[in-house]
Amino acid sequence: MLKNEMKLQMFAGTSILDLFSHKEVLNYLRNRNLPTLLGDELFPSRKTTSLELEQITGGGGIPVIASIHAFDTESEIGSRQAAKATLELAFIKRKMQLKEKDIMALENPRTPEEQTYLTEQVYNDIEVLVRGVMARVEKMRMDVLANGQVTINENGLNATVDYQVPADHKEALSGTDLWTDPTSDPLGDIDRWIEAMSITPTRALTSKKILNALLRHPQVKASVFGSDTGKVLTRNELDAFMQSNGLPIIRTYDDKYKEQQKNGTYTTKRYFPENKFVMFDDEILGETVFGPTPEERLVRRAAVDISMVGNVLAMVYEENLDPVGTWEKAVATALPSFAAADEVFQAQPIA
Structure with a gap:
C-alpha cells in the first residue's frame, strides 16, 4: 500500500507533456510489435533524409543484344533503357484530442489503477494513430501494385503519381x-499475359472473389481434372496444377481499412481492389521510402537520439492558449518506389 502511495505522489502534479515526453512515446513504439501488412513484404521499408525519391524504371529482364563487329572497328554505342523520375514523398498525418477531464486525471490520479488505465488509453490512441498512418502507406503500395498509380484526392490535394507501367502490361476483360x-x-488469358511480360511470373495476387471464380470455372476444372466432372477444385489442387505447368501461384489479399467521412461516419474499404489480378516474380517489387517530417525538429530540441525515430513519428503536444488543446499525433512522409513497374502484369478479369 505504501509503495502505491509513493508512486502516486511521484505521479501527482506531473504535466501531461512530461508524462508522455518524446522519449517516452518513442520508447513505447520501439517496444511494440505492430501488425505487419502484405506491403511490408513486397515493398520493404527504407528511411532516407530526403523528401524526394528517384524512381528508376525500364530495361526489364530482356537484354539488348550486342552486334558483331570486324576487328579494329569502333564498338556500337549503347543507350540506357532505364528512365528516371523524381517523386516527392507524401505527407501523412492524423491526430486526436485529449479531453481536459482525462488530462487532469492523468496529472493527479486517485489510484494506481486509474493511473494505469488512463496511461494505457493514451498509448492505445497513439498506436491507433500510427496504424492509421501505416494504413495510408499500405493503400498507396496496393494502388501501385494493382494500378501502377497513386492517386491523392484529399484535404485539398489532387495529384496522380504515374509509375509508367507499360500499356501492353495491362488489360481489362469485358463481355x-x-x-x-x-x-x-x-x-488462356494467363498464358497470353505471360507472353507479354519480360520475366516469368511466379506469383499472382488477387481477391478471394476472383480465386473462387477460378475454382468454380468449368474450363479451369476441366484443365485440372481432364474434364469438368462436377468435382470441387481446391486451392491446393489449383496450386499444384499451376506449379506443374509453370504458371504463377495465386494468393489473395482481402484486408480492409476504415475511412472516416466528414460527417463522422466510417466507410470500410479494401487495400487491394477486388477485381484485380496482378502477376509478378519472386524479386522485390520496390521499396517503401520514408523521409523526415517537420515534427522531427521538435524531437531534436528535446535532446532525444534522432536514431530512435522510426518510420512513423508519434507525439503528444499542446497548442493554443484559449482554449488549451492537447493532442496526440502520428506523422510520416512516405511513398512507394516501383522498380519492377515494367515487370508486372495488371489485369482486371471481372467487372
Missing part, C-alpha cells in the same frame, strides 16, 4: 471474356 462467364478462358 464473355470475363472470368465470371463459363465460356471464358482464364488459363
Whole structure:
C-alpha cells in the first residue's frame, strides 16, 4: 500500500507533456510489435533524409543484344533503357484530442489503477494513430501494385503519381471474356499475359472473389481434372496444377481499412481492389521510402537520439492558449518506389 502511495505522489502534479515526453512515446513504439501488412513484404521499408525519391524504371529482364563487329572497328554505342523520375514523398498525418477531464486525471490520479488505465488509453490512441498512418502507406503500395498509380484526392490535394507501367502490361476483360462467364478462358488469358511480360511470373495476387471464380470455372476444372466432372477444385489442387505447368501461384489479399467521412461516419474499404489480378516474380517489387517530417525538429530540441525515430513519428503536444488543446499525433512522409513497374502484369478479369 505504501509503495502505491509513493508512486502516486511521484505521479501527482506531473504535466501531461512530461508524462508522455518524446522519449517516452518513442520508447513505447520501439517496444511494440505492430501488425505487419502484405506491403511490408513486397515493398520493404527504407528511411532516407530526403523528401524526394528517384524512381528508376525500364530495361526489364530482356537484354539488348550486342552486334558483331570486324576487328579494329569502333564498338556500337549503347543507350540506357532505364528512365528516371523524381517523386516527392507524401505527407501523412492524423491526430486526436485529449479531453481536459482525462488530462487532469492523468496529472493527479486517485489510484494506481486509474493511473494505469488512463496511461494505457493514451498509448492505445497513439498506436491507433500510427496504424492509421501505416494504413495510408499500405493503400498507396496496393494502388501501385494493382494500378501502377497513386492517386491523392484529399484535404485539398489532387495529384496522380504515374509509375509508367507499360500499356501492353495491362488489360481489362469485358463481355464473355470475363472470368465470371463459363465460356471464358482464364488459363488462356494467363498464358497470353505471360507472353507479354519480360520475366516469368511466379506469383499472382488477387481477391478471394476472383480465386473462387477460378475454382468454380468449368474450363479451369476441366484443365485440372481432364474434364469438368462436377468435382470441387481446391486451392491446393489449383496450386499444384499451376506449379506443374509453370504458371504463377495465386494468393489473395482481402484486408480492409476504415475511412472516416466528414460527417463522422466510417466507410470500410479494401487495400487491394477486388477485381484485380496482378502477376509478378519472386524479386522485390520496390521499396517503401520514408523521409523526415517537420515534427522531427521538435524531437531534436528535446535532446532525444534522432536514431530512435522510426518510420512513423508519434507525439503528444499542446497548442493554443484559449482554449488549451492537447493532442496526440502520428506523422510520416512516405511513398512507394516501383522498380519492377515494367515487370508486372495488371489485369482486371471481372467487372
